[in-house]
Amino acid sequence: MTRRHSSAGPPEERPDSGMWGEHGLLSRSRYRRMLFTVVIAVATVALAPLGVMSVITYRQYQDAFRAELTRPMFRFAEAGSQSLDAFLSERQLALAMVVRETPPEQLIEPGRLDTLLASMKQTFGGLVDLGFINEEGIQTAYAGPYELTGRDYAGHAWFQGAANRGSHVSDGFLGYRGLPHIAVAIRGHTDTGGWFVLRATIDTDVFHWLLRDRASRRPEQGSFCSRCHSLAVPPFSDAFIINEARQLQTPSQLYGAVLDTAGIPDLRSMPGTGLLETTDARGQDVAIAYAAIARSPFILVLVSPRDALHAGWLTLRRDLIVFPAASALLILAVVFTGTLYLVNRTRESDRKRAALFHKMEYANKLAAIGRLGAGVAHEINNPLSIIMQKAGLLRDLLTMSDEPPPRDKIIELTDSVLRSAERCGGITHRLLGFAKHMDVQRENIDLDVLLREVVSFLEKEAEYRQIRIDFVHDDDPPMVVGDRGQLQQVFLNIINNAFAAVEDGGHVQIEIRRADRDRIAVSVEDDGVGIPEDQLQQIFDPFFTTKKGAGTGLGLSITYGIVQKLGGEVSVWSRVGEGTRFTVTLPIGKPASP
């Protein structure tokens, strides 16, 4: 099968085919990888600080918001407990003063307790009744709205507490009157060494009023509580008092009526004032601020459902999440679009570079062919001259002589013409065979055969200039996989340079050897003028030439480019006056698929 090549310019090869093609330097997957790598790297650098800052801001806002929300609760509990403590201690002090100042025999005088109760109600308020209980626990005198004179309190906790410790504030209880109240009891002594208990009771409604209901009418008249702070229950919150057994001492909106058990955790293990976030008995998430009321068994509790407490936080949290997320999306979009644009530009520029390299390769090849021109012209003109003179002689013999030339002479002349024509054909075919290989094709190549083809172009010059060319190689060097035309160009460039460097009668040695398991090395060594050290650094640069006016300066840079594309390396050793050695190392590679 014959291949036709008729174009005079570079063949119409698309630069995105072949070695630059779909699986090569211009492949789509390479640019896709580049796109994702750059997007991920830039996005990471851009988004990481945003992410870290967002998390830090989120945490700080969360802490600040929590503090902002819980501080009023905490303050309420603290202030409330102080108020209630003041309320209770005022009444305890008042009772203690009565016990201390008034002899017991006067206290049990009829009407005496009524007078005292009226006076105390006026001074302090919040008291329901007043009673005198003797050592046996019998209430011997009583002032108040109930019929409780003669009642036996010996078994009551508040009586025993006061008898044992001198004073006692009871839990809320119903007692004989059947209404929730607490008892404040103080022990007093008689001159004869006996003792008694003076007890006042406080309606628990007073506490309720203190905590929640100050706008409504007071339970009764009086100054009520001189040292009580004004309490304002935070919105959405429930304030109530419990005893240590979590029994409600005041009604609760969330947990029921007085003496019901509040569905909150046991606070006995957490003394003093505190705050906890938990789930209550109803399964609702709540924040609980609590404060123990001194000198009493009571704990003031403020409960806020977390939903209500966190409504503002949730709005802020939405902003704290949405804003960075929107920023991240925007950054990603900008990074992706920008990178896509840059990668496309890079791809376009690579494509142009590939096309330019392709043109340079062709220009170099033409220049190389041009340099061979002298030898080639001589090679072709010699057989042409023979054809011309032999054919001319035949004509001379036929036209200038009366007798026709002998048959043998005619055959000899025409054979000579045919031989010379064949010589011309061989030369032109060889030249075309070199020039036509511009479309990249990967195939198995025997380097020995290829190098001998290349050298055949220079044979005549070697002959005229008496340059000795030696081939040295291992017994059976392995094939390399590559493009024949490109490899021809690589070695023609290097051997051409060797010819330019040597004097007439010089020596060029071409050696093929195995560099290692996967690579084969071809070295071209001459004994020519050598390259000065300062020029060695530049010889692979485009347009660098030492052949004043005779070189394009493309040869070695193209050689370098092609060898790199083939996955190989070019190295050079040179010493002025001794010679130069170029070594091309090529991968052996897998056999080309058919």
Add this chain to the structure above:
Amino acid sequence: MTPPSVLIVDDEAELTSALEERLCLRGFRAVGVTNGPAALAQLDAMPWDVVLVDVKMPGLSGLDLVRAIRDRHPAQPVILLTGHASEEDAAAGQAMGVNEYLLKPVGIEQLVEVLRATADKKEGAT
């Protein structure tokens, strides 16, 4: 009148033999040799009206041969024949006093004309 003598020097034996015969048919006494040393031997042996020298030859090149001829026979007319036009070769030839410079392949009429003119010039000079 003796026919003009031409010594043809070219490494292509087939070319020298054809030229020999054609020039002889046109009244020349032509002899072909295929290398420089043989040409020098011929020149030393007898006088030649014109020497036709191929530039590219292995061993002693055409220009080296002309240089040697100039050393031994300074007045010897020489015509250079070359396979390719090279300015350097033309300039070198001119510097050595080469009479003519012909490009291969050359037609017999042109060659005969140049040879006769060169031979006549030599005739006139002696």
